[in-house]
Amino acid sequence: MSEERFDAIIVGGGLAGSAAAYTLAKAGLEVAVIERGTSCGSKNVTGGRLYTHSLRRLISDFEETAPLERKIVKERIVLMTEDSATTIEYGAEKLKDDSCASYAVLRAKFDPWLAEKAEEAGAFYITGIRVDKLLQKNGRVCGVIAGEDILEADVVVLADGVNSILAQQIGMKKELAPHQVAVGVKEVIGLDEKTVSERFGVNAGEGVACLVSGDPTGGSVGGGFLYTNKDSISIGTVVTLEHIGSGKGVKVPEMVERFKANAVIAPLLAGGELLEYSAHLVPEGGYSMVPELFWNGVLLVGDAAAFVISLGYTFRGMDFAIESGRLAAETILLAKEKNDFSAAGLSDYQAFLEHSFIMRDLRHYRNMPQFMDSPQMYKEIPALADEILGGMFVVDGSASPKLTTSVLSTVNRSVSLTELVNLGLKAYGAL
Numbered sequence: 001m002s003e004e005r006f007d008a009i010i011v012g013g014g015l016a017g018s019a020a021a022y023t024l025a026k027a028g029l030e031v032a033v034i035e036r037g038t039s040c041g042s043k044n045v046t047g048g049r050l051y052t053h054s055l056r057r058l059i060s061d062f063e064e065t066a067p068l069e070r071k072i073v074k075e076r077i078v079l080m081t082e083d084s085a086t087t088i089e090y091g092a093e094k095l096k097d098d099s100c101a102s103y104a105v106l107r108a109k110f111d112p113w114l115a116e117k118a119e120e121a122g123a124f125y126i127t128g129i130r131v132d133k134l135l136q137k138n139g140r141v142c143g144v145i146a147g148e149d150i151l152e153a154d155v156v157v158l159a160d161g162v163n164s165i166l167a168q169q170i171g172m173k174k175e176l177a178p179h180q181v182a183v184g185v186k187e188v189i190g191l192d193e194k195t196v197s198e199r200f201g202v203n204a205g206e207g208v209a210c211l212v213s214g215d216p217t218g219g220s221v222g223g224g225f226l227y228t229n230k231d232s233i234s235i236g237t238v239v240t241l242e243h244i245g246s247g248k249g250v251k252v253p254e255m256v257e258r259f260k261a262n263a264v265i266a267p268l269l270a271g272g273e274l275l276e277y278s279a280h281l282v283p284e285g286g287y288s289m290v291p292e293l294f295w296n297g298v299l300l301v302g303d304a305a306a307f308v309i310s311l312g313y314t315f316r317g318m319d320f321a322i323e324s325g326r327l328a329a330e331t332i333l334l335a336k337e338k339n340d341f342s343a344a345g346l347s348d349y350q351a352f353l354e355h356s357f358i359m360r361d362l363r364h365y366r367n368m369p370q371f372m373d374s375p376q377m378y379k380e381i382p383a384l385a386d387e388i389l390g391g392m393f394v395v396d397g398s399a400s401p402k403l404t405t406s407v408l409s410t411v412n413r414s415v416s417l418t419e420l421v422n423l424g425l426k427a428y429g430a431l
Contacts, residue, residue, distance in 0.1 A: 006032045006124075008332055009144055009153040011131050011166060013040035014107075015318055016302025017159030018114040018123075019058055019325030020332075025121035027333055032151060033118070034144065035127045036160075041111030044280075048234065049209050049227055050110070051102045051316060054323035059117060067113050069104040069229035070207025071096060074200070077313050078264070079382040080214040080224070085264040086385040104207050104227040104234065105318075106188070108276075134166055140296030140342065141170065155332050155341045156298045159325065162283045164304040172300065173291040178242040179373070180285035180306075182222060185256050186236030189272035193231040199268050200228050211313060214382030216259035218250030221373055224259045225315070226268075232275060233268065235260060240284055240373075252279075283308045283317075287366035293353070294346040299328045307358055309365055312372060320358055327352040 008024055010017045013035030024031045037043040049072065055062050073095050079086040094100065115125060135143035135150060143152035158167050162181060167173035193204065200208045207228035216224030222239030237255040244252060260269055283289060289306040293299065301307070302321035309316045331349040335341050353359045371377075 004032075005143075005152045006030045007153060007336065008032075008155050008157060009034065009151055010157040010159055011144065012159030012161065012302070012304070013037070013115055013125060013127070014044050014111060014159060014161070014302060014321065015114060016304075016321035016325035016328075017157065018111065018118045019322045020157050020159065020301060020329040021118040021123040021325075022058065022114070022121050023326050023329035024332060025118055025123040027329075028122075029332075029336070031118075031123040032153070033115070033123055033125045034129055034131055034146065034151075035115075035125065036130045038128050039112060040115040040125070040127070041108045044107035044111055048105050048107055048110075048318065049102055049315070050105045051100075051319040052098075053100070054319040054326070056098070058322055058326055065113070067105070067109040069106060069227075070202075070205060072102045072104060072209045072227075073202060073206045074208040075313075076208060076210040078210060078212040078214075078224075079385045080212050080216065080262060080264070081382050081386045082215050083263060084386040084390070085212075085262070086382070086389055087264075102209070104209070104229050106229060106232075106234070131160070131166060134170055134298065136170070141298040154297070155335065155346070157301055157325075157328055157332075158298060158304045159301045159321075160304055162281050162303040162306070162308075164300065167291065167300055167304060170295070170298070171292075172295055172298070173304075176281075177285075179240060179369075180283065180289050182238045182240045182282045182284045183244070183252055183279060184236060184238040184282045185252060185279045186234060186276070187256055187260075187274060188229070188232050188234050188276035189269050190232045190275045191269075191272045195271075196228050196231060196233065202228070209314075211315070212259070213312065213378055215262060217255055217378060218258065219375075219379040220244065220250065221375065221378055223312075223378070224255075226265070233272065235265070235269070238282055282310075284310055284369060284372075286310075286369040287362040288369070290362065294331075294343060294349045296343050297341050297346075299331065299346060299349055301325050301328045307362070309361060309368070310372060311365060311368055312377075316361075323356060323358055324353070327356060327358075 007029040008031050010021050010033045013033050017033055021031050021033045075090040077088045129146050131144045131146050133145050134141045135145050141156050158164055197204055210226040212224035216237045217239045220239050221243040224237045227234045283306045301324040307320035307324050331346055334348050335345045
């Protein structure tokens with residue numbers, strides 16, 4: 001691998017890196033993708049739910065060959081206490097429409113498929129190799145250094161994840177702060193296909209996405225997630241580094257077990273077999289976390305660019321990764337026409353991003369991280385929902401107060417009206 005030259009080198013074989021490689025290779029450029037894992041997808045453990053609008057722009061007929069698990073046709077949001085769950089479920093035919101379809105995916109299957117598409121287009125993949133630093137000459141990036149090996153290129157795309165050390169080395173990105181990232185822990189529980197469909201009340205090929213607030217993290221800032229795969233269930237928790245250990249003394253390794261043991265969740269997993277256990281850093285900072293996105297000879301994409309949104313009712317990152325990889329590639333193609341890979345020559349990337357859903361959505365929800373950091377969301381609100389609905393649905397023959405009196409009394413005990421109003425205003429500002 002010593003002293004080779006390419007039109008472009010991409011560091012990271014995840015969705016962003018492979019989307020960029022596919023686009024560039026299709027256009028005839030010589031592209032090398034360097035993946036630190038033994039194979040693409042071996043280190044990617046996203047929950048995982050893929051909104052396919054950006055993938056459809058990349059590969060219009062992806063549904064014919066992509067290893068998709070189940071199309072999401074039901075959305076669930078759960079406020080959970082130790083012994084109760086308040087669930088909102090949404091199901092609609094519009095969720096099945098191709099224009100807004102989303103699928104549960106397993107990255108260990110999906111990432112190799114996208115990498116194979118890029119390879120078929122002509123991209124060259126190098127796996128099991130760590131890039132130590134970026135090669136720089138005359139004030140610009142012009143390749144990578146991996147051990148004693150040097151690969152040169154006109155441009156380098158950094159798709160190496162949220163903790164992009166390479167971007168930090170050249171000053172494009174600052175060291176991560178504890179409030180900007182979370183630890184995600186996930187298990188994949190194997191069940192047969194029929195059992196998954198029956199337990200979640202869906203047809204074959206259809207699935208459920210569920211996000212949970214409250215008990216899974218012991219009240220810490222974070223939450224639980226569950227996605228139905230074809231013949232398995234992905235389940236896990238996410239908690240911010242800043243708030244680890246703040247809720248009921250629950251440690252990160254214990255959170256998934258706590259979630260799985262909940263009386264509402266346990267029957268859904270009964271009889272299942274543990275197939276996978278993994279952990280991963282997740283960007284949580286939103287728009288304020290976005291670093292410098294391009295410089296002389298280099299661009300940032302996907303998680304490395306902090307292109308992730310957590311809204312409480314949904315989590316998006318994969319569609320951002322695919323789109324940013326494609327847009328970075330389109331930028332490189334224009335730069336090659338001009339033979340200008342300086343920061344000025346790569347500035348079209350910013351313009352492309354500004355006209356895409358990526359910056360539009362990140363900017364629109366720029367206040368969401370501050371709202372999601374509200375501790376009441378994970379402690380008082382789930383308990384409040386339990387008390388109110390328990391008063392409505394538990395009938396034991398004793399005299400019951402008026403509903404309005406009961407609700408107001410419960411609110412005053414659990415969280416003050418002032419706090420509730422302030423939380424509502426904060427939510428309004430975030431959304």
